[in-house]
Amino acid sequence: MTIKELRERYNLTQSRMSEITGVPLRTIENWDEGIRKPAVYIPDLIEAKIKLYIAENGGTYMTDFNINKECAILSEYINAVQGRYLRYLRKEGIHLNDKTNPHVAAIFELQDINNNIYKIKNEEDLKKADERVREIRAFLKE
Secondary structure, X not given: OOHHHHHHHOOOOHHHHHHHHXXXXXXXXHHHHOXXXXXXXXXXXXXXXXXXXXXXXXXXXXXXXXXXXXXXXXXXXXXXXXXXXHHHHHHHOOOOOOOOOHHHHHHHXXXXXXXXXXXXXXXXXXXXXXXXXXXXXXXXXX
């Protein structure tokens, strides 16, 4: 997928894509116009950044609601939160088998939410799951 196709897929202007991803506007313009070609891994990185932005902002920039797409975005967000805190636990020497540790329990709750994400069938339940993930993230930051 080209950067232009990716930008159009998420209904982003060049300027908005630059704001979200941190890629200079001129670089995005050059990619769109074919003046320069990004490395093969760049579109995947940019899409991951866009998905994370959407997840962190509650999917509010999306123009239409699609439950499967929103579940996928929330799942990406959960993966990002889990990865960050699994690294933290390792650094602190906290083992995942220590189920009495509230941080470990929170990480397992995130995993449970993620395992059941595609069972969500309506916007209200998705919102509840999203709120719980954000509560856990806030707890894990403490």
